[in-house]
Amino acid sequence: MNRTLYGKLIFELSKKGRKGYSLPQDYDRSHSTFELPESLRRKEAARLPECDELTVVRHYTNLSHNNFGVNDGFYPLGSCTMKYNPVINEEIAAMKAFAGLHPLQPAETCQGALEVYYNLQQSLAELAGLSEFTLNPCAGAHGELTGLMVIRAYHEAAPHSAPEGATDVKSADSKTTEAPSGAVGGASSRTKVLIPDSAHGTNPASAAVCGLEVVEVKSLADGTVDVDHLRQLLDELGDQVAAMMMTNPNTLGIFEPRVLEITEMVHKAGGLMYYDGANLNALLGECRPGDMGFDVMHINLHKTFSTPHGGGGPGSGPVGVRKGLEQFLPYPRVTRPTPDPSRQGGAELRIVTAPANERSEALPLTGERGEGLSVGSFFGNYGVMLKAYAYILSLGRENVKMVGPLATLNANYIKERLRDDYLLPIEGLCKHECVFDGLVDKSTGVTTMDVAKRLLDYGYHAPTIYFPLLFHESLMIEPTENESKETIDAFIDVMHTIAAEAKSDPELVKTAPHNTPIGRVDDVLAAKQPITTYWKSLEE
């Protein structure tokens, strides 16, 4: 590949008057049925690059070779769960019977597609130990916002009863956790959301977007929630607490050992427990958020159910709730009415829309509250749901139990084999990911950033760096359950090689990468002064 020529920007390859395709001379524009209003029309032509088709193809093919995906090699990006997306998922999502559907199609013409949608809702509910799921949110963070809106609606609905299942929360020795008693009645004062300081940034951001106030809960030195600080906050804030958001295993990959105590304390204070399901992969098949006492949760489908990553848009962040909170979930919903015993076969699935929505089409509403929360367009990202459902079915009930344990085994294997060279700040078993605090030997001045850059030279994607914020030189490695021992061993060898290089030739590591098309960039400048318009930069 000629990187020197085709690796240039498409604007640099542009030649005035060059075309990839021309409309026939006699093309009759009057056939166009759609006319843009005058006010929306451009006054001058857009300054698009002018290139022949072959140049365009070579340019973009060249660019695609610069990319690194999970299909190219090991991608140990901690906290992000870069899980392989099996090809069968793609094949199923691309089937014409699904891909050709229109979101406004009447329910009776797409019962098969609704069946898949409904079954995925049910499967997620079973895997999470909750009552009902909405598949409408389009990303994990979108799910957080949706879940918090559900919690806010629950507190605002007064008088109401506590979510039923909250009384069924299993504690280690008995069913002791009580329902969120304080939540009954007086609701609107509950505006505070407790969030551990180790949480992902989207947690406080979602709470703020939802109009709720964030209160930080401290972590202990081992990264787990400081339960004494939580108790103090609950005592101080009392009936102002709407919810506590928690990620478990937390963002350090550590299972919160006092989770049952925490959910019980928050319920007693009248708050609800929100489970950030970004790390559900670690627990899949082992234990369920509903059984730990969580009332509302989201799942990042891309992290646990092998769908492509969403980047906040084309993903999916289903939200599940405990029994008693279903009526606060957003519309539209897909429901199956109770079958009529006098008729053969299962009842038809229904699309249930909010009354305010013009599409209510006389379909009966479930749920008591009529306002009808709506969080996105139509039903969410149907193609992504198909992929997740394909993954669940291809694993099956038995194999799904292996996901969490295998992910945990792989992470602990890496942790134990790297600890001689990389500083392990937290002892003990981790779950699906492990965190190091840079190299053990700090005397060479080689940083986590340098190690990450040098890994690129060896053909690996870098782990997550400088997150979690609890340590100065965080290096967070997440292998997922799919990786073979050979892949993991080869990665470990390279990590040891880099540690040896840091001692013998620190400059080599500090100036890496050496084998990539672009060397080390000034990330701070790029973030602070991004140049997003090429023509503008030419003019300046």
Ligand SMILES: Cc1ncc(COP(=O)(O)O)c(C=O)c1O
């Ligand atoms: C713990 C945690 N919560 C929430 C999110 C946000 O998810 P999404 O990127 O799908 O919006 C992430 C994303 O990495 C995460 O790691």
